[in-house]
Amino acid sequence: xxxxxxxxxxEVSKENALVDVMGSRMYVGTVFVPEVKKGDxxxxxxxxxxxxxxxxxxxxxxxxxxRVLNE
Amino acid sequence: MNNLDIFSENDMARRxxxxxxxxxxxxxxxxxRLPVLMxxxxxxxxxxxxxxxxxxxxxxxxxxxGPGCPVCVTDQKSIxxxxxxxxxxxxxxxxxxxxxxVPGSKYSLMKAKTEGKDIRVVYSPLESVKIAQNNxxxxxxxxxxxxxxxxxxxxxxxxxxxNLELSNYTIxxxxxxxxxxxxxxxxxxxxxxxxxxxxxxxSVVLGKKSYDFLMNEYKVPSVxxxxxxxxxxxxxxxxxxxxxxxxxxxxNDYPHVVKNEGNLVARRLLEKYFKLNDEAWRGxxxxxxxxxxxxxxxxxxxxxKKFNVHVKExxxxxxxxxxxxxxxxxxxxxxxxxxxxxPTHPIGPCMVSTEGTCxxxxxxxxxx
Numbered sequence: 001x002x003x004x005x006x007x008x009x010x011e012v013s014k015e016n017a018l019v020d021v022m023g024s025r026m027y028v029g030t031v032f033v034p035e036v037k038k039g040d041x042x043x044x045x046x047x048x049x050x051x052x053x054x055x056x057x058x059x060x061x062x063x064x065x066x067r068v069l070n071e
Numbered sequence: 072m073n074n075l076d077i078f079s080e081n082d083m084a085r086r087x088x089x090x091x092x093x094x095x096x097x098x099x100x101x102x103x104r105l106p107v108l109m110x111x112x113x114x115x116x117x118x119x120x121x122x123x124x125x126x127x128x129x130x131x132x133x134x135x136x137g138p139g140c141p142v143c144v145t146d147q148k149s150i151x152x153x154x155x156x157x158x159x160x161x162x163x164x165x166x167x168x169x170x171x172x173v174p175g176s177k178y179s180l181m182k183a184k185t186e187g188k189d190i191r192v193v194y195s196p197l198e199s200v201k202i203a204q205n206n207x208x209x210x211x212x213x214x215x216x217x218x219x220x221x222x223x224x225x226x227x228x229x230x231x232x233x234n235l236e237l238s239n240y241t242i243x244x245x246x247x248x249x250x251x252x253x254x255x256x257x258x259x260x261x262x263x264x265x266x267x268x269x270x271x272x273x274s275v276v277l278g279k280k281s282y283d284f285l286m287n288e289y290k291v292p293s294v295x296x297x298x299x300x301x302x303x304x305x306x307x308x309x310x311x312x313x314x315x316x317x318x319x320x321x322x323n324d325y326p327h328v329v330k331n332e333g334n335l336v337a338r339r340l341l342e343k344y345f346k347l348n349d350e351a352w353r354g355x356x357x358x359x360x361x362x363x364x365x366x367x368x369x370x371x372x373x374x375x376k377k378f379n380v381h382v383k384e385x386x387x388x389x390x391x392x393x394x395x396x397x398x399x400x401x402x403x404x405x406x407x408x409x410x411x412x413x414p415t416h417p418i419g420p421c422m423v424s425t426e427g428t429c430x431x432x433x434x435x436x437x438x439x
Contacts, residue, residue: 029195031227031336031340032337034336043275043328045220045221045272045275046167050275051334
């Protein structure tokens with residue numbers, strides 16, 4: 001329940017954003033990250049962006065997820 | 072047994088393990104025993120088992136699982152009450168998936184669903200608000216379990232229900248807070264812990280500063296850490312390093328994600344809707360102010376007030392999940408582990424949850 005997957009923000013609208021999560025697109029909430037903008041990476045929890053993370057961290061994290069998922 | 076072979080393919084991981092071993096040998100020489108660290112978060116427990124780090128370090132660092140799996144810490148009476156809710160006619164129960172197979176005294180939510188009860192698994196509490204909006208002739212109850220990472224999302228669901236003026240939406244709150252349970256564990260003296268590995272994602276909401284009490288009052292070295300192998304290993308390394316230097320600091324080793332102040336929007340939303348409450352934890356009875364309930368203004372969203380659910384005191388079983396979440400025993404010390412209790416036939420929540428200590432132990436660490 002506590003794991004957060006990094007997602008790239010593609011479009012931002014009021015309290016919502018279209019994000020790419022390792023190839024899947026979905027809408028997530030942005031109430032907790034009101035400063036989020038297109039191109040940012042956010043960590044998701046229960047359908048909400050909980051924090052903005054830098055690109056380097058997000059890329060490394062996604063690589064790790066891919067590796068785990070490919071096992 | 073399908074641990075990732077991170078130590079053969081990841082040079083950083085291999086070098087990090089070597090560094091941890093070197094430090095722990097110094098500790099062993101000084102103290103004559105292994106350093107003991109508690110990973111507070113259930114996702115850490117699963118990650119330590121899955122990556123093979125726990126096994127690899129077993130002769131160098133003692134890692135014990137703490138009370139950070141939200142399903143596991145929910146007491147049996149609350150689980151029975153949540154299952155009983157599903158028996159109320161014209162009621163839709165919405166829940167996170169982890170709760171479905173947790174055994175109640177009589178049966179699980181999964182069994183109730185197969186018997187025709189309307190129980191829906193949702194990814195977000197906000198989906199349950201939409202279900203309430205689309206089913207005005209039904210009562211919709213969301214089973215609100217979780218720590219500080221999840222509680223702000225519960226608050227958002229209440230905000231949405233309030234804005235939509237829904238009168239058929241409630242939450243059954245059995246939320247848990249990290250600070251009170253850590254205080255309770257450390258005060259009890261039941262578990263010998265040298266240092267704490269603090270939960271990465273709960274800390275997103277709480278912020279590093281909220282752990283100052285560990286440093287100031289308990290003098291326990293603590294490291295906020297992430298979930299990937301090298302992050303887990305550096306968390307251990309920094310903890311043992313603090314121990315060797317007798318420094319009771321709190322280190323934020325997940326700074327890309329966790330800020331000093333936490334998430335202020337989330338914390339403000341929590342404060343708007345909820346207030347502190349004494350909460351019952353599995354195996355630990357009630358801990359003062361360790362959970363949140365609705366403020367009186369929002370009592371109309373409180374399922375406990377709306378529905379008259381009374382459950383009997385659950386019968387005692389041989390399940391030792393209560394001791395496992397406190398770190399008092401490890402799963403193999405439970406007589407049911409891998410005998411009466413397996414992932415396909417779980418007796419206790421620690422064998423069910425994706426963050427459960429017994430599930431992690433069964434999947435990745437048991438002797439075959």
